Amino acid sequence: MADLCAVVGVGQTKHASCRADVSIAGLVREAVDRALADAGIGIDDVDAIVIGKAPDPLEGVAMPELWLADALAAHGKPVFRVHTAGSVGGSTAIVAAQHVMAGIHGTVLTIGFEKQSDGNAMWALSVPIPFGMPVHAGAGGYFSPIVRGYIKRSNAPTHVGAMVAVKDRTNACKNPYAHLHEPDWTLEKALESPMMWDPIRFVETCPSSDGAMALVLMSEERADKHSGPKAWVHATSMRSEPTAFAGREQVSPRAGEMCAEDLWRKGGITNPAKEIDVVEMYVPFAWFEPMWLENLGFAPRNEGWRWVEDGVTDIGGSLPINPSGGVLSTNPIGASGMLRFGEAAMQVMGKAGEHQIDGAKKAVGHAYGGGSQFFAMWLVSNTKP
Amino acid sequence: MSEADGILRLRQPISVTYNWSAGPNATSPLNGLLNGTLIGKRCPGCSLVYFPPRNGVCPKCARILGDDVVVGPRGTITTFCVVNVPFLGQKIKLPYVAAQILLDGADISMQHLIQECEASDVRIGMRVEPVWKDRSEWGPTLENIAHFRPTGEPDRDMGAEAGAS
Amino acid sequence: MARRDVAIVGTAQRPNEVGTTLTSVELILPVINEVIAKVGIERREIGFWCHGSCDYMSGQPFSFVAAVDAIGAWPPIIESHVEGDGALALYEAWVKIQTGECDVALVFSNGKTTSGPIDRILNLQADPYMVTPLWPGFDSLAALQARACLDAGIMSEADMAEVAARSYRDAMNNPVAYAKENVTAAQLLDRPYTTAPLRAHDCGVPVDGANAIIMAAGDVARRLTERPAWIRGIDHRIDTQRLGARSLIESSSAAIAAATAGVGNDRIDIAELHAPYTHQEILLRRAMNLGEGTHINPSGGALVSNPAMAAGLARFAEAAESVFSGSADRVLAHCTSGPMLQQNLVCVMEGE
Numbered sequence: 003m004a005d006l007c008a009v010v011g012v013g014q015t016k017h018a019s020c021r022a023d024v025s026i027a028g029l030v031r032e033a034v035d036r037a038l039a040d041a042g043i044g045i046d047d048v049d050a051i052v053i054g055k056a057p058d059p060l061e062g063v064a065m066p067e068l069w070l071a072d073a074l075a076a077h078g079k080p081v082f083r084v085h086t087a088g089s090v091g092g093s094t095a096i097v098a099a100q101h102v103m104a105g106i107h108g109t110v111l112t113i114g115f116e117k118q119s120d121g122n123a124m125w126a127l128s129v130p131i132p133f134g135m136p137v138h139a140g141a142g143g144y145f146s147p148i149v150r151g152y153i154k155r156s157n158a159p160t161h162v163g164a165m166v167a168v169k170d171r172t173n174a175c176k177n178p179y180a181h182l183h184e185p186d187w188t189l190e191k192a193l194e195s196p197m198m199w200d201p202i203r204f205v206e207t208c209p210s211s212d213g214a215m216a217l218v219l220m221s222e223e224r225a226d227k228h229s230g231p232k233a234w235v236h237a238t239s240m241r242s243e244p245t246a247f248a249g250r251e252q253v254s255p256r257a258g259e260m261c262a263e264d265l266w267r268k269g270g271i272t273n274p275a276k277e278i279d280v281v282e283m284y285v286p287f288a289w290f291e292p293m294w295l296e297n298l299g300f301a302p303r304n305e306g307w308r309w310v311e312d313g314v315t316d317i318g319g320s321l322p323i324n325p326s327g328g329v330l331s332t333n334p335i336g337a338s339g340m341l342r343f344g345e346a347a348m349q350v351m352g353k354a355g356e357h358q359i360d361g362a363k364k365a366v367g368h369a370y371g372g373g374s375q376f377f378a379m380w381l382v383s384n385t386k387p
Numbered sequence: 388m389s390e391a392d393g394i395l396r397l398r399q400p401i402s403v404t405y406n407w408s409a410g411p412n413a414t415s416p417l418n419g420l421l422n423g424t425l426i427g428k429r430c431p432g433c434s435l436v437y438f439p440p441r442n443g444v445c446p447k448c449a450r451i452l453g454d455d456v457v458v459g460p461r462g463t464i465t466t467f468c469v470v471n472v473p474f475l476g477q478k479i480k481l482p483y484v485a486a487q488i489l490l491d492g493a494d495i496s497m498q499h500l501i502q503e504c505e506a507s508d509v510r511i512g513m514r515v516e517p518v519w520k521d522r523s524e525w526g527p528t529l530e531n532i533a534h535f536r537p538t539g540e541p542d543r544d545m546g547a548e549a550g551a552s
Numbered sequence: 553m554a555r556r557d558v559a560i561v562g563t564a565q566r567p568n569e570v571g572t573t574l575t576s577v578e579l580i581l582p583v584i585n586e587v588i589a590k591v592g593i594e595r596r597e598i599g600f601w602c603h604g605s606c607d608y609m610s611g612q613p614f615s616f617v618a619a620v621d622a623i624g625a626w627p628p629i630i631e632s633h634v635e636g637d638g639a640l641a642l643y644e645a646w647v648k649i650q651t652g653e654c655d656v657a658l659v660f661s662n663g664k665t666t667s668g669p670i671d672r673i674l675n676l677q678a679d680p681y682m683v684t685p686l687w688p689g690f691d692s693l694a695a696l697q698a699r700a701c702l703d704a705g706i707m708s709e710a711d712m713a714e715v716a717a718r719s720y721r722d723a724m725n726n727p728v729a730y731a732k733e734n735v736t737a738a739q740l741l742d743r744p745y746t747t748a749p750l751r752a753h754d755c756g757v758p759v760d761g762a763n764a765i766i767m768a769a770g771d772v773a774r775r776l777t778e779r780p781a782w783i784r785g786i787d788h789r790i791d792t793q794r795l796g797a798r799s800l801i802e803s804s805s806a807a808i809a810a811a812t813a814g815v816g817n818d819r820i821d822i823a824e825l826h827a828p829y830t831h832q833e834i835l836l837r838r839a840m841n842l843g844e845g846t847h848i849n850p851s852g853g854a855l856v857s858n859p860a861m862a863a864g865l866a867r868f869a870e871a872a873e874s875v876f877s878g879s880a881d882r883v884l885a886h887c888t889s890g891p892m893l894q895q896n897l898v899c900v901m902e903g904e
Binding site for chain 3: 063100106243369
């Protein structure tokens with residue numbers, strides 16, 4: 003029933019802690035212009051725009067897509083805004099793809115962005131609720147007790163988080179757009195990194211970044227006439243569950259498991275670890291790599307940390323994870339999900355430059371948000387399903 | 388406004404005042420706190436007891452919470468972290484332990500501070516009890532409890548519940 | 553045009569009020585339960601949930617996350633959220649049904665408009681560098697547009713008062729409407745200006761409200777209700793926001809959306825227009841070429857109850873209900889977003 007949809011262009015900004023050199027519109031257009039150039043089309047060729055970002059209080063604006071209509075030359079076109087917390091970059095790409103798959107538009111531009119240096123990100127992520135007890139310091143304070151739970155039940159050695167951090171920060175050096183370029187990390191140095199929210203260290207924590215990612219999606223009819231490389235969307239999936247309820251499994255949420263199960267089923271994948279060539283996975287705190295390896299069905303329960311130790315997820319390993327450097331190296335919250343989806347597309351299009359995984363045919367983009375409760379994934383390939 | 392490298396920058400403070408309502412289902416728990424009692428609410432669907440009653444609703448059943456149930460005052464730590472990073476609005480001295488505490492009689496853990504012991508002594512399964520602020524400082528808020536401290540009882544084995552809600 | 557026939561099969565609206573002490577979740581939960589009960593569907597048959605709301609209105613980043621508590625998201629569900637009116641969430645759900653990924657969707661929205669200074673908050677929708685720092689106020693921007701309309705001679709203050717008087721009188725028949733009054737245009741014109749040339753009656757009353765709608769495809773819709781309100785066309789467009797860059801006495805985005813949705817293909821019996829200001833109803837009528845035979849806002853519209861982020865979806869609910877009851881065969885539902893009718897969503901529905 004659904005049409006096919008392909009990514010034909012990808013563009014992103016140089017991510018940084020503060021892009022004081024551009025306005026919000028300038029930040030967005032930097033990514034958009036690169037995506038349009040990559041796709042070989044002009045902005046007037048775009049039929050509709052689907053834009054996503056995380057909470058507007060991060061910038062002190064409300065529904066900025068309204069004001070951005072001018073910067074996006076969107077007069078007379080549909081503009082649609084998605085907001086699903088941290089997973090928003092991923093769900094935005096899915097909503098955009100569905101506009102194409104439903105046969106409504108032939109060329110859709112989708113954007114995820116955040117210019118969080120404009121506001122105070124720590125505050126926006128932990129505005130205290132009246133009558134409650136404010137104890138945690140942002141997202142790290144929320145997730146570190148969950149990480150502690152994983153370490154205890156899996157008996158993982160405590161250096162695993164630092165190993166992931168070193169890998170991702172080193173990978174980021176091969177990604178000219180990544181926020182953090184820190185070439186000198188070793189495991190020894192990482193284990194000396196100060197504890198922020200024990201057991202999470204400073205090096206194991208994502209930065210706060212300004213940045214944007216844009217993708218150009220086309221219908222099969224138009225993509226077939228397009229001469230450049232394409233990433234065909236084989237499957238998309240989304241799942242959500244409540245933030246907290248009695249007995250909720252926080253370490254490996256059921257919504258994440260189901261999101262992956264749905265993706266594998268739709269994409270015809272029966273052995274993810276063998277059939278997937280590369281994964282761009284949403285890892286804002288290093289320990290989420292082994293946790294999500296299990297949650298997504300790659301590694302057996304309590305074994306994800308062994309895969310990290312064995313180098314499986316290195317660029318040269320059998321299942322490279324986050325060759326772009328991932329969220330650990332770049333985190334504009336509204337864009338991060340789309341960065342994962344877009345980097346997955348770049349891999350199968352052969353456009354990942356220095357961090358290209360050779361011969362990547364099938365790639366997965368993954369995003370999550372809220373209290374590990376919103377999950378969005380897509381499976382892309384350079385051949386049609 | 389500031390101007391550097393030819394770019395004009397504007398600092399725009401935004402201040403908005405809201406009326407925040409905890410909702411009718413928070414009434415008995417908040418009144419309980421005014422009197423030094425911890426009152427949770429039971430879901431008429433699954434019978435699980437929530438403290439505090441987030442939004443007045445059981446998220447599993449999507450039902451408005453029902454009967455009041457006295458919980459605690461003691462509880463067990465299900466998981467925790469040691470916070471070393473200061474943040475805007477923070478009033479607590481570093482380092483401090485933020486823990487999830489499953490109060491006796493409740494089915495979901497709540498978040499609070501652990502004090503009166505070394506951060507390194509805190510462990511999953513530790514038994515803790517609330518230390519209240521001076522009564523003169525009380526309001527309808529969980530902040531009436533200054534922190535939790537170890538009771539000295541033997542640890543509970545949290546087993547598979549470690550890290551869970 | 554669309555590959556699947558999709559219809560609204562049930563609606564629920566909460567009586568609009570001012571100064572509610574309920575949490576957003578407590579506002580939403582009953583309307584969701586009500587629409588599910590009305591349609592007689594099992595929760596697990598709902599393939600997609602979509603929600604419209606605004607963080608700045610709620611006073612909290614990620615405020616919509618709490619709403620997931622109201623929908624019983626266990627076992628995990630497929631849901632999404634738009635930062636905007638529930639009518640836009642309905643559009644996302646319609647798109648999803650078109651892909652075949654689901655057959656039934658539940659869309660909901662809520663706005664606790666009176667818990668914060670909405671006129672001030674909506675300033676944040678404007679250009680953050682050039683306009684927001686002036687803190688003009690949403691009513692003031694609307695007043696600029698009303699002034700332009702009056703000066704161009706395309707309407708009079710009496711025309712605007714007539715829209716209000718009709719709406720307040722019609723609202724007396726609407727159990728969920730907030731403001732109701734048996735009043736004439738002449739009486740309203742005697743009342744003072746609030747933000748000239750607007751008077752109090754020219755501006756939608758901010759209220760707290762919540763609503764929910766269930767949509768279904770094809771035979772599923774026919775199974776769920778006797779007379780589904782079939783979506784024959786739906787489209788949304790945006791105009792520039794830059795003040796002075798477009799004519800304020802028309803809404804080209806509304807005109808394009810209406811044309812694309814097929815408004816002009818046949819008569820429209822009832823048009824539920826999301827016009828939070830009286831002059832905007834007149835502008836929308838002109839933009840969509842709605843004739844004398846079209847009954848505008850029998851519900852009273854957003855003038856009598858304006859729960860921001862839910863007022864658009866309320867128009868869909870009202871329009872669909874008029875099809876269910878048989879009082880209309882072909883209806884229009886509209887939602888606007890942004891200052892001065894900047895963005896517009898138009899939908900045409902029909903009984904079979």
